[in-house]
Amino acid sequence: MAALLPRSEPVAASASSRFLVLCGVLAVVPGMIHVFLPDGGAGVIAGIDLSRDAARTVSMFAWAGATQIAWGGMMLAIGLFHRALVPLALVLLLLEKTLHALSFWVLKPGDHHPPESYAVLVAVPVIALFLALALRRRG
Template sequence: MRFIPVIVLALMGLINLGRGAIHAFAPDGGAHSIAGLEATPTVLSLFATLGLSQMAKGVFELAVAARWRSLVPLFLAMQAVDTALAMANLYLWRPLPVTVPGQPFNLALLVVQLIALAIALRRPAK
């Protein structure tokens, strides 16, 4: 079971690379074509910034999963906090005028991240 956190972190790295590339490089950043939002220049700039940071995070998550396994709990915790804050924003603080595809998907991801984090933090049985 100790491999589950590593797999979850690697998958999050791939997800962050994928969605980051869409936000950074798609003509509308996915704002209109995926989320149904108006793709104004301000939104495009914010999406590109978000996307580039998601890609950077994804690269680091993949590196940790591949090479620096002792950091897996830290990176899972960072990802879970990031996802939880994004969900708090989208559902409670500053909700968008439409439900975007990332909302329900990220709720499911948060549960998976928290389970993987709990496994990663569990002490081995003696």
């Protein structure tokens, strides 16, 4: 395991690294729901009508969940073991959530808004704040 996750130069834990660990957990848990819940959370959580093309919708949720689990694992590893990469991870997370917000509300708005569509509106400025804190510590 040491070859896969070598420790970087010691960097003190900061609020930003702890926040990234929290983000990792908040990615892995829904990812597991999307992969392992029978409907992937599409019906019971997101409230999507699965009466038409349920298999495709559930498959797309499982695909997204697999990505969430992998990305969440990466955030956990960076926040715990490779703290020098926290600003980079936060930039990528900010990009991801900004694109989610744009897709939900501007580029591809729909008449149904799952919980994530509202969560990203809160997440974007919070991530930006922790990114600014991480960059300030470096300067």
